Amino acid sequence: MVDALRQRAIGNRDMTYADSMALAYQNALVNTSVAIDDNMLAKTTEAIAGARRVFLFGTNVTRLACEELGNNITLLGMPANSYTNPGDIEVHSRLVDKDNVFIMMSNNLFVTEMFDALTALSDVEVPVIGITNYDSSRLNELLYAKFLVYSKMYYGSTKYPVNPVFPFLFLSDVIFGRLSESNPAYMEMWMKANSLVTKDTFLYDSYL
Numbered sequence: 001m002v003d004a005l006r007q008r009a010i011g012n013r014d015m016t017y018a019d020s021m022a023l024a025y026q027n028a029l030v031n032t033s034v035a036i037d038d039n040m041l042a043k044t045t046e047a048i049a050g051a052r053r054v055f056l057f058g059t060n061v062t063r064l065a066c067e068e069l070g071n072n073i074t075l076l077g078m079p080a081n082s083y084t085n086p087g088d089i090e091v092h093s094r095l096v097d098k099d100n101v102f103i104m105m106s107n108n109l110f111v112t113e114m115f116d117a118l119t120a121l122s123d124v125e126v127p128v129i130g131i132t133n134y135d136s137s138r139l140n141e142l143l144y145a146k147f148l149v150y151s152k153m154y155y156g157s158t159k160y161p162v163n164p165v166f167p168f169l170f171l172s173d174v175i176f177g178r179l180s181e182s183n184p185a186y187m188e189m190w191m192k193a194n195s196l197v198t199k200d201t202f203l204y205d206s207y208l
Contacts, residue, residue, distance in 0.1 A: 024160035031150035032167040036174065044145045045179040047127045048073065049186075052099035054080040057089045057117060062105035062131075065168035069103065072176045075193040076186045086113040093117035096124045105168055107151065108134040118142050131171055147171055 048054055054073055058066030063084045070082035083089050090113065093102070102121055106114045109132045119142070121128050127144035133151035140146065149167035180186045 021160050021162075024162050025166060028150040028162050028167050029170055032148075032170055033174075035148045035150075036171070040145050040147065041175065041178055044129050044147075044175060045182050047101050047129070047144065048078070048103075048175075048179055049182060051078070051101035051127075052097060054078060054101050054103065055092055056080065056082040056103045056105070057093070057114065058082065058084045058105045059107070059111065059114065060084070061107055061164050062168050064165050065172045066103075066105050068169065069172040069176060072172075072190075073179070075190055076180060077189045089113050089117050093120045096121065096126055098124065098126055100126055102126060102128045103131065104128060105131045105172075107164065108132060109139060110134070110136070131168060133167070 054070070056066045056070045066084060067082045070080040073080040081092070083092055093116070104114055104118060109115060109118060109130055118128060118130075122142045128142065129145045129147070130139055130143040131147045131149060132139070133149045135146075135148055149171055151164060151167070180190045
């Protein structure tokens with residue numbers, strides 16, 4: 001299917017609106033992928049694996065990715081909590097154990113609630129992993145690890161409305177996938193959890 005889509009794009013023929021949208025999503029995915037540093041990814045998964053608890057902070061745009069990654073980390077047997085309410089973020093960025101790891105997702109980590117939390121966490125010197133699409137040299141001083149995701153806002157406009165959470169979901173899956181493969185015990189936990197979700201007895205009509 002991907003090859004067929006590429007052929008249509010090269011010939012600029014028989015391209016449907018859905019095809020063009022698919023290419024826009026593919027562009028977002030590829031631009032996010034090429035920006036991922038593998039050493040930074042390894043550093044990130046090592047920090048998560050060694051944490052007593054993982055806290056994830058997100059905004060309205062990144063809420064889904066934040067909660068999804070938090071749920072997946074929990075399925076590996078590691079405590080994780082996701083917060084997207086500014087009040088919760090403020091509280092939990094100040095009640096900190098040095099064995100904790102924090103993951104912050106936002107289009108811009110300089111929005112008030114995120115930057116205030118980031119500043120508070122930097123004073124405690126705990127690992128903070130930032131996922132954003134707005135880069136700044138200031139973030140290098142505050143973050144343990146940094147990942148940049150694609151955004152049409154910062155990497156050029158497009159007439160096709162790529163959902164802004166999509167690159168965050170992709171990067172969340174990359175981090176989770178690398179983490180789950182880093183330890184056979186994590187993979188075993190994930191496979192057990194996955195089998196429970198896909199059992200026929202679990203798929204009630206209300207779930208479907």
